Amino acid sequence: MKVGFIGYGSMADLLTRQFLAHADVAPKDFIIYTRSENEKLQEIHELFPEITIARTSLEVFEQAEHTFVCVLPLGVLPVLLENKVAFSSEKHIISIAxxxxxxxxxxxxxxVQFSKLIPSLTTSVGIGTSLVNHDTAVSAPNQVWLSTALGTFSSVQEVAEENIDLASDLTSSSPGFIAAIFEQFVQAAVRKSNLTEAEVFQMISNSLAGTSKLLAEKGYTFESLIKRVATKGGITAEGVALSEAKLPAFFDELLQRTEAKYDDHHAEIKEQIEELL
Structure with a gap:
């Protein structure tokens, strides 16, 4: 069995490394094509010279049973059109766009059998969610293969197409949102004290890591953790009350803005389909 990659950016590199480290996929089972060789591809090939570097995308589609298409959204359909000659009902193509x-x-x-995958950077450290959506034509063995391979380093969740954009905010985008929010917490603390930015960052990052472990290992929910930490009438309760007053509007607007951006992407793809087909 061959596993193929079309395009080799950050997410393709993440998936390749995690499959090699955790899933039952050997270096010789990989075949990769990218339009221009980059440092990530050179590095993975130096580490695992048994990986095949294809000369064309057609070679990947011809040889691979499972092919991950890891190109920009507007590049997906053209790549598929260019290689239709290699398609058959046994082929499984997974887009991450x-x-x-x-x-x-x-x-x-x-x-051909199409699946959609939304990976997350957090899965590079063995925790995080991989979102999956399958067409009805995808066979049970192919669904099981993808879930099993991804499940060796992430939590796999199948999501209906109508929910996948919002779910992507909660999994793939949320590390960026969380980092942006707590960067503002860092800067507020620096403005309010003579602590250095490095000192504040260390304190908050340790608190974040500890909070994650409490949620993952001790069975806390957000609600139960708030009750455990925020004593009624205490200092933490003041911050919780402010969060409850101010953050709903922030997160409502955040999701509205990302929804609008997804709508733009969908409109671009619809226009591209009309032009190409």
């Missing part, structure tokens, strides 16, 4: 639905992929070809 935001804004490109399984139904969009099926506009190019119906004689």
């Amino acid at each position: 935001a804004g490109v639905s399984v139904n969009d992929l099926k506009k190019v070809a119906t004689n």
Whole structure:
């Protein structure tokens, strides 16, 4: 069995390394094509010279049973169109592009099995969620293969297409949101004290790591953790009350803005489909 990658950016590199480290996929089972060789591809090939570097994307689609298409959203459909000759009902193609639905992929070809995957950076440290959506044509063995491979280093969650954009905010985008929010916490503490930015960062990052462990290992929910830490009438309770007053509007607007951005992506893909097909 061959596992293929079309495009080799950060997420393709993450998936390759995690499959090699945890899943039952050997270096000789990989075949990768990217338009221009980059440092990530050179590094992984130096570490694992048994990986095949394809000369064309067609070679990948011809040889691989499972092919991950890891190109920008507007590059997905053209890549598929260029390589339709290699498609068959046994082939399993997995797109990781935001804004490109399984139904969009099926506009190019119906004689192939399409899945959609939204990976997350957090899975590089063995914790995080991989979102998956399958077309009805995807066979049970292929669904099991993908879930099993991803499940060796992440929590796999199947999500309906209508929910996958919002779910992506909660998994793939949330590390960036969380980092942005707590960067502001760091800066507020620096403004309020003579602590250095490095000192404040260390304190908050340790608190974040500890909070994550409490949630993951001790069975806390957000609600129960708040009750455990925020004594009624105490200092923490003041911050919790402010958060409850101010943050709902912030997160409502955050999701509205990301929804609008996804709508833009979907509109671009729809326009591209009309031009190409």
